[in-house]
């Protein structure tokens with residue numbers, strides 16, 4: 723799929739335009755009970771940064787929480803807005819959708835819980851990461867919780883391919899998702915090329931959407947320093963959405979953070 727010569731890690735963007743209506747079909751929703759559990763501990767209001775289609779925001783609203791969902795992709799937000807229109811009044815009244823950039827946002831509210839599900843990697847540079855964390859901190863109260871879920875940089879292969887099972891959509895059409903992942907540990911960058919192929923029942927292709935997505939690779943020491951510099955203190959370190967304590971074999975590193983008092 724990736725045919726360009728030269729630096730495949732240059733001009734990386736977050737790459738979600740055109741895929742909003744298909745994104746949820748392939749989502750692993752095992753994180754939803756985890757976020758609901760923490761929402762029960764903190765209460766509302768909740769800020770879901772890089773909320774995409776509102777996959778998690780609407781699940782939280784369904785549980786009775788008040789959620790602000792921010793994202794910068796028109797396509798992902800269009801799906802979130804469709805859900806808002808289809809939701810019952812009591813749920814839609816609890817969800818606010820904002821088109822914005824997590825690297826610099828200002829909302830006139832402080833939140834009890836801030837989450838960035840699956841997405842902090844899209845903030846590529848160290849300066850942008852610091853700016854994002856600064857914004858997050860400014861939107862927290864003294865006892866708020868910030869959950870940062872990260873893929874572990876050291877577990878990423880230099881090159882990998884994946885192909886999901888086709889999913890049936892309306893009118894007997896199917897959507898297939900294929901992808902290739904390239905990682906450069908030295909530059910701490912990753913690129914994910916994804917193809918969504920929409921087919922008729924006879925196998926003929928209706929549409930082929932290709933997106934290229936860039937993400938930062940995070941290593942423990944780097945992220946620990948970044949969080950310390952940004953005024954966060956670790957509350958708990960979890961290794962997966964099943965809630966196990968983080969260890970060397972964990973597939974994820976999920977950090978539960980609060981504002982540090984000495985900043």
Ligand SMILES: C[S@@+](CC[C@H](N)C(=O)[O-])C[C@H]1O[C@@H](n2cnc3c(N)ncnc32)[C@H](O)[C@@H]1O
Nearest residue numbers: 736772773774777793794795823824839841844
């Ligand atoms: C992997 S998707 C995750 C979406 C959602 N959090 C979920 O778990 O279903 C990443 C999301 O990050 C959003 N995103 C990337 N960079 C962003 C930025 N700078 N500001 C706001 N949203 C951003 C993309 O538009 C996309 O919706």
